[in-house]
Amino acid sequence: MIRRTLAVLLVCAFRQGAWAQSPSEMKPVTDRLAASIYTGSSMATLRELTDSFGARLTGSPAYQRSAEWAVEKFRSYGIQDVKLEPFTIPAGWQRGSASGTMVSPISRTLAIASLGWTPSTPAGGVKGSVVMISDVSPEKLKDSDRFRGKILLLDGSKIFEEGYVKALPKLDAAWPVFQKAGALAIVLTDREKNNVLNAHDMLWGARLLPLPGAEIGMEDGKQIMRLLDNGPVVISLTITNETSGETKVNNVVAEIRGSERPDEWILIGAHLDSWDFATGAQDNGAGTASVLEVARVFASLGKPPRRSIRFALWGGEEQGLLGSYAYVQAHTNELNKCVAVLNTDNGAGHPRGWKVEGRKDLKQAMQPWSDGLLKDLNGGDLSLETTYDTDHGPFILHGIPALDLWVDESKYFEIHHKASDTIDKVDVLDFKAGEAIVAVTAYMVAQSQSPIAPHIDHASVGDILKDAKLDELLEHVGVWKP
Amino acid sequence: MIRRTLAVLLVCAFRQGAWAQSPSEMKPVTDRLAASIYTGSSMATLRELTDSFGARLTGSPAYQRSAEWAVEKFRSYGIQDVKLEPFTIPAGWQRGSASGTMVSPISRTLAIASLGWTPSTPAGGVKGSVVMISDVSPEKLKDSDRFRGKILLLDGSKIFEEGYVKALPKLDAAWPVFQKAGALAIVLTDREKNNVLNAHDMLWGARLLPLPGAEIGMEDGKQIMRLLDNGPVVISLTITNETSGETKVNNVVAEIRGSERPDEWILIGAHLDSWDFATGAQDNGAGTASVLEVARVFASLGKPPRRSIRFALWGGEEQGLLGSYAYVQAHTNELNKCVAVLNTDNGAGHPRGWKVEGRKDLKQAMQPWSDGLLKDLNGGDLSLETTYDTDHGPFILHGIPALDLWVDESKYFEIHHKASDTIDKVDVLDFKAGEAIVAVTAYMVAQSQSPIAPHIDHASVGDILKDAKLDELLEHVGVWKP
Structure with missing residues (x-):
């Protein structure tokens, strides 16, 4: 026991150096940051963001206006180095109108919406018998003549039964089969009561589906399935x-230069874009407002921390972390100076702490800071879970230590990508506590003598991805090679 | 203690007579009824009803088709005496299309639907600034010039804060004020996440509102309210x-003649009509299918019970119990022979027993039957609660003993009047248990020597209504005079 404790102490002493600041020494500054957030007006910022532009769909005019607004916000805090950093997505898409009707055996209006990044139907719409598909494995789609002139009802509850990671490659292979066979459109069933729809697209990377696609409410989808037991069902869409071709999208990046090691940087990021059924208050208005608020309180410090802090608001997250991925590609030559990435995009739920994305060494390094500075903010927990579901993802592929804000998500999926993701669901205490955790952690990471944890090599990243069963998906979408 | 028990025993002996059948003596027959329901196909009947016609809105072609279907169902069970009994509603109404847009300060599609029994907007729609109204008391509406050319946003959470009973008279007084002032339309906020809408109308009795009216999703309503804090909000609808003028609607009534006292009758009823966002599986397809199923099992008995049983499927329930009210008016001269009314319209939840609608004597009379015959069907509980929310209502106004099937409603209001009221929410065990409780109770009431409880006089009815705080509402809508 004694030896083990000694070993830990020695490791700490080695890593931080004898001159390193302890949590309690940093506390006067981190307390100022946290207090400024608690008494600050980030809720008003979030309200401004969510009520001023409408939904911030990647590539839309509303997204661009919100990006310009964010630039002005950073500047209003006294930050000079603020810029729009453009990247390109393969296709621009904006929702128009969508209507669906059951023509026979009974006449009913159907609860549908267009899937994201799908084309319009031909003028006048399409009308056809429904063919139900509950398995999109290639061997099940061989008899593709039966799709000609039909509308294909994809049973989402079956197709995604094994999870998105397994379903995506099969679906990617199925689309050209459906298109070549002459299917009129696809309709994917949703999963929630009251025909509530979850905005989403079908292809990774803001690419246009080769045929029109709609999502249909759970109840209406089930009715079609029941009626198909008895005979043909004809619907029209x-x-x-x-849609547009290649489209420019702007990330927003601001920087506060470090006071002692300005070439070393940490990045605090959140995506600015949202889906378009609501105004993305929790996904990810809350994250966006948090990045702005943390920038504000850092800008108000008399002296910045040792390292530079970059504040990034990403576009294209909802289509596959496209903005952060583009940033990593564009800044490859300075990634070696990136000490850590802090991301916030899990909703504004009651905070828990940080996800360390599979890095046991990072968890160990964080522990004293979590105990010493974050516990009182209800942010002292650390999770080893690894995900590629938000913008820390492209950074972990390069071995960079990443922290993703970990909050209670039990209510998050009630509103996620739905019409209900609006500011009235945001609890101000939880929201501000999350912001404070980001600010305090950022200060610690930017200020501490040694980096919080080293970069890890490609093979070690691969091990983490494999453990998390993410490697195949990431290879499939082209962002990872083992 | 002894004296009290003796008194109860004497009352029982007096009421039932020495020759009356006990629960255990009736059990062989009621067991046959229950068993036939458990092995029967009422779930298929419910599926046929809910998937064959679309929504059964009162006065619609789909309602009429479902009524004709029900007639055929009764006949298919061997019941000869089946008829459509028409009544008239002041206005027919069928939903067309509805769209709403926020024009400024931002451009957004709004989640709206037409309120029931409201007129169309003029061709091209209406566009106007929003005036918010959270109190419709007459004194708050005096400065009515401010409504001219405006769209009035009624805050449902405030207006209905004291309950429907108190709100309705105020609203009824407000409509002509809004109309005369030249308001363009009213928009009522709904109360559920994801802009989920609850189909409803604003006036009792299938009367047309004097100006166009929409309901708006909770999130979209709240956004308008927030934006109104900052300045004008313009929306278009x-x-x-x-719409049509006076419209004929058909109740469906079938009868199995009693074997010994055919002029005495009990009535088993449920409304056939539904709202039109879904297919009314629980409200009240389940009740309708239950009445049909109970008719089937009674028709299959070798010998009917002593008294006649009428099976009624009502129209117009959702607009104010209009079909059952019309029936009571049309059959006033034989109501004295109506021994009891059994109603089922509280959804297909896990059964509890019966509501006795404020009648303590009825509760006492039911107790031995509940204990002896219904407990094993999970239907042994008795509630004294009095409501005028479904079709037992018009009968209790005449002092007739009424039983309203009492089920667990904890999940009912998740789907009530919403797009989610579809057959996939119906649990077959709960549904059939409810049917069995109705059948067993009906047999007991139709067969027992003495009526289960006497009619009560007008003053006693008044006392029950007053206790339940229903008297003022019922006076207001014109169905009750003290």
Whole structure:
């Protein structure tokens, strides 16, 4: 026991150096940051963001306006180095109108919406018998003549039964089969009561589906399935979307230069874009407002921390972390100076702490800071879970230590990507506590003598991805090679 | 203690007579009824009803088709005496299309639907600034010039804060004020996440509102309210409904003649009509299918019970119990022979027993039957609660003993009047248990020597209504005079 404790102490002494600040020594500054957040007006910032532009769909005019607004916000805090950093997505898409009707055996209006990044139906819409598909494995789609002139009802509860990671490659292979066979459109069933729809697309990377696609409410989908037991069901769909070719999207990046090691940097990021059924208050208005608020309190410090802090608001997250991925590609030559990435995009739930994305060494390094500075903010927990579901993802592929804000998500999926993701669901205490945890952690990481944890090599990243069963998906979408 | 027990025994002996059948003596027959329901196909009947016609809105072609279908169902069970009994509603109404847009300060599609029994907007729709109204008391509406050319946003959470009973008279007084002032339309906020809407109308009795009216999802309503804090909000509404003048609606009534006292009758009823966001599986397809199923098992008995049983499927329940009220008016001269009314319209939840609608004597009379015959069907509980929310209502106004099937409603209001009221929510065990409770109770009431409880006089009815705080509402809507 004694030896083990001694060993830990020695490791700490080695890593931080004898001159390193302890949690209690940093506390006067981190307390100022936290207090400024608690008494600050970030809730008003979030309200401004969510009520001023409408939904911030990647590539839309509303997204661009919100990006310009964010630039002005950073500047209003006294931060000079603020810029729009453009990247390109393969296709721009904006929702128009969508209507669906059951034509026979009974006449009913159907609860549908266009899937994201799908084309319009031909003028006048499409009408056809429904063919139900509950398995999109290639061997099940061989008899593709039966799709000609039909509308394909994809049973989402079956197709995604094994999870998105397994379903995506099969679906990617199925689309050209459906298109070549002459299917009119696809309709994917949703999963929630009251025909509540979850906005989403089908392809990774803001690429346009090769045929029109709609999602349909759970109850209406089930009715079609029941009626199919008895005989043919004919439905019609009329969908009008605006699509464009390659489209420029702007990330927003601001920087506060470090006072002692300005070439070393940490990044605090959140995606600015949202889906478009609501105004993305928790996904990810809360994260966006948090990044702005943390920038504000850092800008108000008399002296910045040792290292530089970059504040990033990403576009294209909802289509596959496209903005953060583009940033990593564009800044490859300075990633070696990136000490850590802090991301916030899990909703504004009651905070828990940080996800360390599979890094046991990072968890160990964080522990004294979590205990010493974050516990009282209800942010002292550390999770080893690894995900590639938000913008820390592209950074962990390069071995960079990443922290993703960990909050109670029990209510998050009630509103996620739905019409209910609006500011009235945001609890101000939870929201501000999350912001304080980000600010305090950022200060510690930017200020401490040694980096919180080293970069890890490609093979070690691969091990983490494999453990998390993410490697195949990431290879499939082209962002990872083992 | 002894004297009290003796008194109860004497009352029982007096009421039932020495020759009356006990629960255990009736059990062989009631067991046959229950067993036939458990092995029967009422779930298929419910599926046929809910998947064959679409929503069964009162006065719609789909309602009429479902009524004709029900007639055929009764006949298919061997019941000869089946008829459509028409009544008239002041206005027919069918939903067309409805769209709403926020024009400024931001441009957004709004989640709206037409309120029931409201007219269309003028061609091209209406566009106007929003005036928020959270109190419709007459004194708050005096400065009515401010409504001219405006769209009035009624805050449902405030207006209905004291309950429907108190709100309705105020609203009834407010409509002509809004209309005369030249308001363009009213928009009522709904109360559930994801902009989920609850189909409803604003006036009792299938009367047309004097100006266009929409309901708006909770999140979209709240956004408008927040934006109104900062300045004007302009929205546009385009609503197209079909309306007609006085419209004939058919109740469906079938009868199995009693074997010994055919002039005495009990009535088993449920409303056939539904709201139109879904297919009314629990409200009240389940009740309708239950009445049909109970008719089937009674028709299959070798010998009917002593008294006649009428099976009634009502129209117009959702607009104010209009079908059952019309029936009571049309059959006033034989109500004295109506021994009891059994109603089922509280959803297909896990059964509890019966509501006795404020009648302590009825509760006492039911107790031995509940204990002896219904407990094993999970239907042994008795509630004294009095409501005028479904079709037992018009009968209790005449002092007739009424039983309203009492079930667990904890999940009912998740689907009530919403797009989610579809057959996939119906649990077959709960549904059939409810049917069995109705059948067993009906047999007992139709077969027992003495009526289960006497009619009570007008003053006693008044006392029950007053206790339940229903008297003022019922006076207001014109169905009750003290």
